[in-house]
Amino acid sequence: MNLAKVIFSKTFLVTGFSALSLGLVVATAAEAKLTVLTTTTDLRSLVEVVAGDLVTVEAIAKGTQDPHFIEAKPSFMVKASKADLVVSVGLDLEVGWLPSILRGARNPKVAEGSDGYLEVGNSIDVLEAATGKVSRADGDVHPQGNPHFTLDPLRAVKAANVIAERLAKLDSANAVKYRENALNFGKGIDEKVKLWSARVAKSGVKKVISYHKTLTYFFDRFKLDNVAILEPKPGIPPTSAHILSVINLIREQKVPLILVENYFDPTVTRKIIQEVPEVVAHTVPVAVEGEPQIKNLEDLYEDLIKSVETSTENSVSKRKAG
Ligand SMILES: [Zn+2]
Numbered sequence: 001m002n003l004a005k006v007i008f009s010k011t012f013l014v015t016g017f018s019a020l021s022l023g024l025v026v027a028t029a030a031e032a033k034l035t036v037l038t039t040t041t042d043l044r045s046l047v048e049v050v051a052g053d054l055v056t057v058e059a060i061a062k063g064t065q066d067p068h069f070i071e072a073k074p075s076f077m078v079k080a081s082k083a084d085l086v087v088s089v090g091l092d093l094e095v096g097w098l099p100s101i102l103r104g105a106r107n108p109k110v111a112e113g114s115d116g117y118l119e120v121g122n123s124i125d126v127l128e129a130a131t132g133k134v135s136r137a138d139g140d141v142h143p144q145g146n147p148h149f150t151l152d153p154l155r156a157v158k159a160a161n162v163i164a165e166r167l168a169k170l171d172s173a174n175a176v177k178y179r180e181n182a183l184n185f186g187k188g189i190d191e192k193v194k195l196w197s198a199r200v201a202k203s204g205v206k207k208v209i210s211y212h213k214t215l216t217y218f219f220d221r222f223k224l225d226n227v228a229i230l231e232p233k234p235g236i237p238p239t240s241a242h243i244l245s246v247i248n249l250i251r252e253q254k255v256p257l258i259l260v261e262n263y264f265d266p267t268v269t270r271k272i273i274q275e276v277p278e279v280v281a282h283t284v285p286v287a288v289e290g291e292p293q294i295k296n297l298e299d300l301y302e303d304l305i306k307s308v309e310t311s312t313e314n315s316v317s318k319r320k321a322g
Pocket residue numbers: 068147148212213214234
């Protein structure tokens with residue numbers, strides 16, 4: 001009887017101990033899951049593509065916000081303080097707010113220059129890099145080039161690969177998976193770019209006007225000529241004289257389409273439509289979650305392609321601004 005008791009308690013002890021060790025192992029595995037903070041929803045979408053459930057990821061800016069101007073809220077600093085990796089666009093896009101958030105976070109893991117800080121823009125073949133001296137009089141320009149590269153599906157693939165490499169470095173156990181996911185994303189996008197290009201060509205649209213230079217990479221990829229910008233200079237709101245010159249240009253060059261990023265004031269386009277009723281103006285989302293149904297970058301590109309296609313339809317679509 002006594003012996004049985006001893007055996008019983010020994011078994012209990014051993015089992016209890018094993019359960020405890022197992023618990024420790026599980027806790028360690030859960031801790032190993034990386035926490036990623038991205039500046040934009042587009043970058044968050046790319047982290048999701050590359051990492052799936054292997055990481056937890058959040059974005060600072062909403063898809064409906066102008067990413068140049070985000071408030072450096074204390075809640076973002078708290079998020080950055082807990083992050084293993086901060087992914088930013090770079091090229092000065094977040095220069096007005098990310099440094100404050102990182103300073104407030106006091107997290108050496110994600111400090112600039114560490115492995116936990118990634119500026120994707122440094123690895124991208126940028127457009128519109130300034131040559132010569134740039135002054136504030138030229139508007140809110142980025143001397144390092146246009147930072148809105150995620151609007152080009154192929155540069156987004158490049159960005160996905162850059163993110164995959166950094167995740168692989170921080171979490172080598174899942175390196176193969178990150179690289180494989182980025183590769184598969186690239187294959188899917190390559191196929192879709194061919195289809196999207198064919199649809200743009202079929203639409204007959206060649207000239208487009210936008211409000212800001214947000215869509216530069218999208219236009220470049222799909223061979224659309226961005227003949228004018230409603231901002232006279234980047235970051236500077238349209239003036240009457242500039243709007244008048246754009247109206248003349250629309251008439252002279254028979255520009256069929258204006259795409260206005262949905263976080264800008266649509267009254268300017270209303271004025272233009274009054275003067276030139278033939279031109280079609282669409283208010284478009286230019287980031288993931290820029291509209292509720294835009295869940296990822298592929299949705300975003302598809303939506304923009306549709307906006308180009310519907311510019312040649314006679315019916316007044318719900319997309320029409322104003
Ligand atoms: Zn910009």
